[in-house]
Amino acid sequence: MEPFTYHRADSVGSAIASAQKEAVKFLGAGTNLVDLMRERVERPAALVDVSGLGRAIQETDAGGLIIGAAATNTAVAEHPVVRQRYPALSRAILAGASVQIRNMATVGGNILQRTRCGYFYDVEGARCNKRNPGQGCDALDGFNRYHAVLGSSPQCIATHPSDMCVPLVAFDAVVHVVGPGGERRVPLLELHRLPGATPHIETVLQPGDLITAVELPALPLAARSAYRKVRDRASYAFALISVAAAIRVEQGKVIEARLALGGVAPKPWRARKAEQALIGRPATPEHFLAAARVEMADASPRAGNAFKPQLAERTIVAVLRTLVGEQA
DSSP states (O other), X not given: OOOOEEEEOSSHHHHHHHHTTSSEEEESSXXXXXXXXXXXXXXXXXXXXXXXXXXXXXXXXXXXXXXXXXSXXXXXXXXXXXXXXXXXXXXXXXXHSOHHHHHXXXXXXXXXXXXXXHHHHOTTTOOOTTTSTTSOOTTTTSOOTTSOSSSOBTTBOOOOXXXXXXXXXXXXXXXXXXXXXXXXXXXXXXXXXXXXXXXXXXXXXXXXXXXXXXXXXXXXXXXXXXXXXXXXXXXXXXXXXXXXXXXEEETTEEEEEEEEEESSSSSOEEOHHHHHHHTTSBOSHHHHHHHHHHHHTTOOOOGGGTTHHHHHHHHHHHHHHHHHHHHO
């Protein structure tokens, strides 16, 4: 680990001001950042601790929810409003990490965590365009079981590892950002960038930008939502495929649908094509599978993850069948 300075911010303003003085990283719990520093993937000159800023979870006048960026994953998963109105979010967080990590990890840190691609972590022995632009990507023809099949590029096939972000994307969450240019709101769907030719640029955030909160809109459909994670082992593991879904059926037909995927792309993936294919169609397994296949038609798997498109299709169908069964 490289030497660094440390400053604990007592306000958003002081955190932003500190970020202007030197190359810094904002520190929440450090459950990902500290690991990256130990592996010398991240080498910040300074850390600004923002773990004491914005822990509140509050309802909005419109019936939505604002979650402070420093709120712990446990606090979010156990919050009664989250469990009642956004159950898929609670289930995703519980599936995402061990109790010890959930008790420490923050919402802002979860959103900004970096890929767990082994080649990204292998500073000495592997080529990685995300870590060193222009170096190459050893995952393309290497061990790529966990890698992306949607939204990737010849430069990078790493996936975004968050479970929490999958239902947040499905429910149109908005990220509150404060930076040198002032305050702004960014739809979570637009926060993360696809790799293209610049996989090292992972978000639309600018230097000095700080996530202060995540806002969930009032969404009655989300109260009947589900999250399912398929992984190699039942204990703490990253997703091969995950699905967050909510669906409303009237007179046997799908009237409204929300669907997002994890483990398949460099960012939390909103399955818009599948949603559109579901609307107005009978709520049957056959139509669920047809919609899933529409979404996965553009998949570009590698040798090690050729199973992922079909696994994603089957998982989507299983989740939707469960939701329809609960509404019957």
